[in-house]
Amino acid sequence: MSTPLLEIRDLTVHFPLPKPFLFGSTRVLKAVQGVSLTLNEGECLSIVGESGCGKSTTALSVMGLQEPTSGEILFKGKPLTGPNAPTRKERARIAQMVFQDPYASLNPRQTVGRILAAQLALHDIAHGSEASHRVADMLSRVGLTPDHADRYPHEFSGGQRQRIGIARALMLDPKILVLDEPVSALDVSIQAQIINLLMDLQETLGLSYIMISHDLSVVEHVSDRVAVMYFGRVVEEGDWHSIFSRPTHPYTRRLIGSVPDPDAILSGDRGLPDAAEIPRNARFSPDVSRKPDPHENVEPSQLVSIGATHRVRLAQ
Amino acid sequence: MRLRFNLVLGLLLAAIVIIAGVFAAWIAPYHPIIDADLMNSEMPPSWEHWMGTDGQGRDVFSRVLYGAQVSLTVGLVSQLINSCIGTALGVSAGYFGGWWDDLVNGLTNVMLAIPSLVFALAIMAVLGPGLPSLLIALGLTNWSWTCRIARSSTLSLKNQGFVQAAKVAGFGDGNIMRTQILPNIIGPVLVMATLGIGGAVLAEAALSFLGVGIRPPQPSWGNMLTDARELLRAAPWAAVFPGLAIFITVLGFNLLGDGMRDLLDPHMRTRRA
Amino acid sequence: MSKTVPASILSVRDLRIGIGNQSDLLHGVSFDILPGETYGLVGESGSGKSITGLSVLGLLKRPLQVTGGSILFREQDVLKLNKRERRRLRGDRMAMVFQEPMTALNPLATVGRQIAEMFVVHRGLSWAQARLKAVEALETVHVPAPDERARSYPHQLSGGMRQRVMIAIALACRPDLLIADEPTTALDVTVQAEVLKLIAELCQREGTAVLLVSHDLGVIANMCRRVGVMDRGRLVEEQDTRALFETPLHPYTRGLLAARPRLGSRTISERGRLTELDELVADTQRGRDAPTLVTPRGMLAEAGR
Numbered sequence: 001m002s003t004p005l006l007e008i009r010d011l012t013v014h015f016p017l018p019k020p021f022l023f024g025s026t027r028v029l030k031a032v033q034g035v036s037l038t039l040n041e042g043e044c045l046s047i048v049g050e051s052g053c054g055k056s057t058t059a060l061s062v063m064g065l066q067e068p069t070s071g072e073i074l075f076k077g078k079p080l081t082g083p084n085a086p087t088r089k090e091r092a093r094i095a096q097m098v099f100q101d102p103y104a105s106l107n108p109r110q111t112v113g114r115i116l117a118a119q120l121a122l123h124d125i126a127h128g129s130e131a132s133h134r135v136a137d138m139l140s141r142v143g144l145t146p147d148h149a150d151r152y153p154h155e156f157s158g159g160q161r162q163r164i165g166i167a168r169a170l171m172l173d174p175k176i177l178v179l180d181e182p183v184s185a186l187d188v189s190i191q192a193q194i195i196n197l198l199m200d201l202q203e204t205l206g207l208s209y210i211m212i213s214h215d216l217s218v219v220e221h222v223s224d225r226v227a228v229m230y231f232g233r234v235v236e237e238g239d240w241h242s243i244f245s246r247p248t249h250p251y252t253r254r255l256i257g258s259v260p261d262p263d264a265i266l267s268g269d270r271g272l273p274d275a276a277e278i279p280r281n282a283r284f285s286p287d288v289s290r291k292p293d294p295h296e297n298v299e300p301s302q303l304v305s306i307g308a309t310h311r312v313r314l315a316q
Numbered sequence: 317m318r319l320r321f322n323l324v325l326g327l328l329l330a331a332i333v334i335i336a337g338v339f340a341a342w343i344a345p346y347h348p349i350i351d352a353d354l355m356n357s358e359m360p361p362s363w364e365h366w367m368g369t370d371g372q373g374r375d376v377f378s379r380v381l382y383g384a385q386v387s388l389t390v391g392l393v394s395q396l397i398n399s400c401i402g403t404a405l406g407v408s409a410g411y412f413g414g415w416w417d418d419l420v421n422g423l424t425n426v427m428l429a430i431p432s433l434v435f436a437l438a439i440m441a442v443l444g445p446g447l448p449s450l451l452i453a454l455g456l457t458n459w460s461w462t463c464r465i466a467r468s469s470t471l472s473l474k475n476q477g478f479v480q481a482a483k484v485a486g487f488g489d490g491n492i493m494r495t496q497i498l499p500n501i502i503g504p505v506l507v508m509a510t511l512g513i514g515g516a517v518l519a520e521a522a523l524s525f526l527g528v529g530i531r532p533p534q535p536s537w538g539n540m541l542t543d544a545r546e547l548l549r550a551a552p553w554a555a556v557f558p559g560l561a562i563f564i565t566v567l568g569f570n571l572l573g574d575g576m577r578d579l580l581d582p583h584m585r586t587r588r589a
Numbered sequence: 590m591s592k593t594v595p596a597s598i599l600s601v602r603d604l605r606i607g608i609g610n611q612s613d614l615l616h617g618v619s620f621d622i623l624p625g626e627t628y629g630l631v632g633e634s635g636s637g638k639s640i641t642g643l644s645v646l647g648l649l650k651r652p653l654q655v656t657g658g659s660i661l662f663r664e665q666d667v668l669k670l671n672k673r674e675r676r677r678l679r680g681d682r683m684a685m686v687f688q689e690p691m692t693a694l695n696p697l698a699t700v701g702r703q704i705a706e707m708f709v710v711h712r713g714l715s716w717a718q719a720r721l722k723a724v725e726a727l728e729t730v731h732v733p734a735p736d737e738r739a740r741s742y743p744h745q746l747s748g749g750m751r752q753r754v755m756i757a758i759a760l761a762c763r764p765d766l767l768i769a770d771e772p773t774t775a776l777d778v779t780v781q782a783e784v785l786k787l788i789a790e791l792c793q794r795e796g797t798a799v800l801l802v803s804h805d806l807g808v809i810a811n812m813c814r815r816v817g818v819m820d821r822g823r824l825v826e827e828q829d830t831r832a833l834f835e836t837p838l839h840p841y842t843r844g845l846l847a848a849r850p851r852l853g854s855r856t857i858s859e860r861g862r863l864t865e866l867d868e869l870v871a872d873t874q875r876g877r878d879a880p881t882l883v884t885p886r887g888m889l890a891e892a893g894r
Contacts, residue, residue, distance in 0.1 A: 050777035051748075063484055092486030105477025109499040115478075118495070119485040158634075168481060187633040188804060189866035192848040196862050214778060217850040221863065241857055258782040260807030261852045266831050 003077045005208050006039040006062070006095075006176060011071035013057050017295075027295050031057045033232040034071070039176065044202065044209040046219045046240075048255070049229035052294070055212045058229070059178050062210065064091050075176075089123065096169035100181035102161035106153035112139075112164055113149030119171050134171070142167045143197060159190035166197065170205070179211040183218060195222060216259050220244050225309070228252045231292045235285075237303065238310035248275040248312045250288045276306045278314060285315035323575025329568025333561070337384035344378035348535045351375060358551040368553035370543060376554055379535040380561050386536040387565060390450055390520040391513040397455025399462055399509040406466025407493050407501070411474055420463065427460040433522060440528040450529050454516050462508045469501040503577065510573030514566030521562055537562050597621040598663060598765050598798045599645065605657035606640050606649065612656040614640060616876075618824045619658075620817050624765070627792065627799040629813035629830070631806060631845075636819040642768045642802045646685055647675045663765065681711040684759035686788075688771040690751035694743040700754045701727070701739025707761035726757040730787060749780035756788060763795050770802045785811055806849060810834065818842045821876025841876075844869035 013032040032054040039045045047055040060066035062073060064080065073080040075094050080086065086094070099105035106115060116138060117131040126134050136146035142163040153161060162182065169177055182198065183191040199222060202209060213219050219226060219240075226243040228236040228251065236249040247253045257272050278284075285301035286292045303311040336343065357373035359365055367376035409420035427435075436453040443449030473479055474497070482492045517537070523529035524538025525545075532539050537558040544555035599622040605612035615637045622628045632638040643649050645660055647667065659666045662683065667675060679685075687693040695703055704726050705719035714722065720739070727735035730753040743751055752772065759767055769788060773781035789812060792799050801812050809816055809830065816833050818826040818841065826839040837843045844866040855861070 050779065063480075065480060065483060087486075088483065088488070089486035092484060095484075097481065097484050099477035099481065101477060105481060107478040107496055107500070110495075118487075122486060122491075165477070165481075168485075172485065188806070189633060189845060189848045192850065192863040192865045195850065196865065199860060199862065215850075216778075217852040217854075220852060221850045221855050222860070240855075244853070254779055256852070258778040259852055260782070260785070260805065260811045262806050262810030262834055263851065264853075265807070265810045266834055 004038040005041045005043075005076060006210075007074040007077075008035060008037045008058070008062070009072050009074065011035045011058060011061055011073065012069045013054070013061060013066060014069045030232050030294050030296075030298075032061070032068075033298060035229070035232075035234055037227055037234065037237070039208055039210060041208055042202075042206055043224045044211060044222055046211040046213055046223035046226045047229055048213055048216060048219050048226060050214060050255075052231075053229040054232040055229050056180060059097075059180055059210060059212050062176075063095060063097050063178055064088065092119070092123065092174070093172050094174060095176040095178060096172065096174040097178045097180060098162075098165050098169050098182050101185050102158050102165055103185075105165050106161055106168075108153055111150055111152055112156075115153075115164070116149070116168055116171055119168075123172060125172070138167045138171060141170075141201075143193075157190075158186050159193060162186060162190075162194050163197065166194075166201070170201070173205075174207075176208050176210065179209055179213075181213055181215075182211065184213065184215055191218070198222065216256060217261075228255065230288070231286060231294055231298075233286070233298065233301075233313065234303065235313040236311070238307065242276075242307050242310040245273050246276040246307070246310065247272060248278065248306060248310070250284055254288065276310060276312075278306055278312065279304070283315045285313050320575070320578075322571045323579060326568050326571030326573070326575050329564050330572050333384055333565045333568060334388060336381050337388045340378075340381040340385055344375075344381045346375035346378040348374065348379045348382040349533045351378070358547060358554075360551075361553055367557040368551060370540070370551065370554040371547050372543075376540075376557050379540055380537070380557050383535045383537045383540060383558060384561065384565075386447065386530055386534070387517045387520055387562070389447065390454060390536075391516045391565070391569070393451045394454035394458070394516045395509045395512045397451070398459040398512060399505055401456070402459035402462025402508075403466045403498070403501075403505050405459070406463040407470050407497055409463075410467040410470030411489065411493055411497065417467075420467070424460045424463050427457070432457040433519060436519060436523060437526070437528060440523060445528050445531050447530060450520060450523065453523075454519055458512055458515065458519075462505055462512075465504050465508055466501055469504060470497055473497050473500055507573045507577045510569050510576060513569040517562055517565050517569075521558075596624075596664070597661075598624045598626075599800065600661040600664075601641070601645070601658070602661065603658035604641065604644065604655065604660060606637070606644055606653060607656045608652045608654075610656055613822075614653065615644075615822045617658065618819070618822075620824060620827060622766070622798050622800060625793075625796040625798055626815065627789070627801060627813045629801045629803065629809040629816040630819055631803060631809045631816055632819035633804060635821070637822040638802045638819045639770055641819070642685075642770050642800060645766075645800065646679055646683060646768060648679075648685070677711075680707060680764075681762045682764050683766040683768065684762070684764040686752070686755050686759050686767065686769040686772045688774050690748065690755045690775070691743060693755060694751060696743055699740050699742055700746070704739075704754070704758050704761055707758055711762045722761075723757075726761050727754070729760075729791065730754070730757045732757075747780075748776050749784060752776060752780075752784050753787065756784075756791070760791055760795065760797065764797060766798045766800065767792060768800045768802070771804065772801075773808060774803070774805070781808075788812070806846070818845070823876050825877070840870040840874045 011032055012034055014028040014030055017027045017029055035058055037045065047058060049055045057066055061068050068081055072082060080091065113132065113135050116135045120126045120131045120134060135149050139146055139148055144160065144163055156164065183194050186194060195218060201207060211222060223240045225239050227234045228249065230251045236243065236252045243252065247256050253272055253275065285299060300316040301313050302316055304314045305311050351374060353373035355373065356369055357371055359369040361368045365375050365377065367380060370376055405420045409417040435457045439453035439456065440449055443452060479492060479496050482496050520529055520536060521538030521541060524536050525542045529538050530536035540558040541555055547554055602619050603617045604615060605617055606615035607613045618641060630638040630641060640649060640653060644655050655668060660668055667678065701720060701723045704723035705716060708714040708719035708722050709716060724735045724739050727738055732738050732750060732753055772788065773784050776784060785808065801809065803809055813830050816828060816830050817824045818839065820841045826842045833842065834846065837846055847864040847869055848866040850863055
């Protein structure tokens, strides 16, 4: 097997919490607990889960915006974390990010042209007219026009801003794009446009995506592989079709079952597809009938294969 | 509309004070120090002396004009120093956090706890009176609010997408603070500075009034008030006009600061496509 | 026209909202809600759905104001009431649940007190009695350990719990109409499902009519019998929910239904493109009324076209 493009090995992120007044010891919030994931070239890996499950922290660790407590992240076998980590500048050519909120992700005091061109100068890729040329190219590529470069962000709609955010992420020609809820702040009708744009770009530029999302219908549409996270751990992982046609972990089933899907509601067919079989005497981990405490240690468990690419977390 | 009115009136008043200071030598009918005519002391306002004369027979109008030079220098320079210190400390504290943030925060709290006038008095006592030490004293004692504002604005900005995006694009921390954060907090900082000019003018007056600011006979609005104190009954104009000058300056710069807050909002600069 | 309409709890007629005297945000919207009915208003941001809900309660923020039309609540035009009478109506006969429960609750008061306040203000109970009623109210919204929770402050509760508290406050006085503006948008999906179920259950039990404002077609389909689709300040289509999904009439509705990614729509063979809204509806068709609106009570010609 060839080396995957990106490999996350046993990633753990703990946040220290402020000490309770006078008494008690320092507690830590265990945001991510031993997450291992791989991203192959040209693939879209989606991490789904609800707020606080650690999906965003995982993404930020990949971007170098969050220091892992332990574990490593490898790009083509070379570590992105630890003592031999690349500098911020070197890292910029590897992975870029598209942010959730198109209103907060663009500096209101810079023109679009400046937002896009600044990185080219920093990395000494292009200057002056060559840079504006590239900016114009990129703007047309994401469905805007070159004359948009002279405008300020507040002159654009949410969908257009998200296009600008995508353009900014692509300026350095990165290999990986981390999409943090790329469409959840957008209107339904705009979502389709941005999703189509992202899928087109992935194909033409040969990009690999890590998408963070809570919207399962978008995830199903775009992903090659899906990892479901719950309280800091991956509880189920597999190719998109196994996850959606054979959701097995109780949490995955609850997640899919909670999506208010108009067609299913109106046809009265709210049944979920059957779960895959798990070994006899095995028990899912964590127990979803009660809420796990993110400050406590979790019970020992492991991801067990239940299909060709399909794995689910069982208690040991 | 009202805010525009603020801006225009503020600009007008500030311009009057600035012109008065800059062109004092040309406008003033008398020399502020040498032209002391003891025979004509404590004269009420007249055609020869628009604002009357003081206890030593000097023309109050001329002295108010020359006093504007001192007051403006003190106001502008000390606020410039304050803004630079406050912004640098506030932005870096908010951006880096950790022990540096704790340190800056502690320092700010200490500065806020000591009345700034008392602190300035102490500095003046060490440095001795005079304009340079006045600038230093007022420049070192009034940055805490600017620092707080810069810090809290930075805290709310640093987790926004565009700052994260700049990090991800490989920009260094210094660059990010300069190009991403500073332009977005310059509005409130500038407003604070403008509002502070009025305060600095008042502080100069107070320090000179207490006898540690500008040394007589050099005119400043503050020491003019000190001198006029004993003549308040006999020659009220000697106190009223420098007082009025302080009032106009403080009002002018406060209105200017208010108006700028509005003007600096980027949404006001929308170019319709 | 009004003859065909049975006594509605809320009847919005040709409602116009604008800044100053220009009606440039809402250009004449009319709909009826029957007692106990859950009516959905669906649309995108800027379609005018939220300001419609706010204007019914009289909570429009200046400079927005109602510039025309009428809002009949229990056959009484609320636009003609004075401020005090409207205030008395709010919280008592009509109530609201907002999107962000954290900002809608007072951070300095316990949730028990905030619910109790409703009984004190609108029912004239003493604080002691009201407190007991508040605990009861928390119990009806399925908050575990209601006695204890009544003493909590909003920040000590999770998002879902806070929204339950909001619902308890809104339904405390058994209003005739509940206006829910994106009540679950800020919540996680699994929590959303529970909160929606709770609203449906309580309103059905008390016979409370609901005006549900949402951008989420799934939520609307889940909750509403009838739906109005809003676009660019107009109600462009109104139908029974099922009919709307099966035979959307207005081009915008058709576009909206086609453009959303649907669970289970992807085929194994390929990752197809999604249909985009502007491929289906021309810009000139947006925000225009269809010639007629089809309602379960027959044709309803849109007024003020």
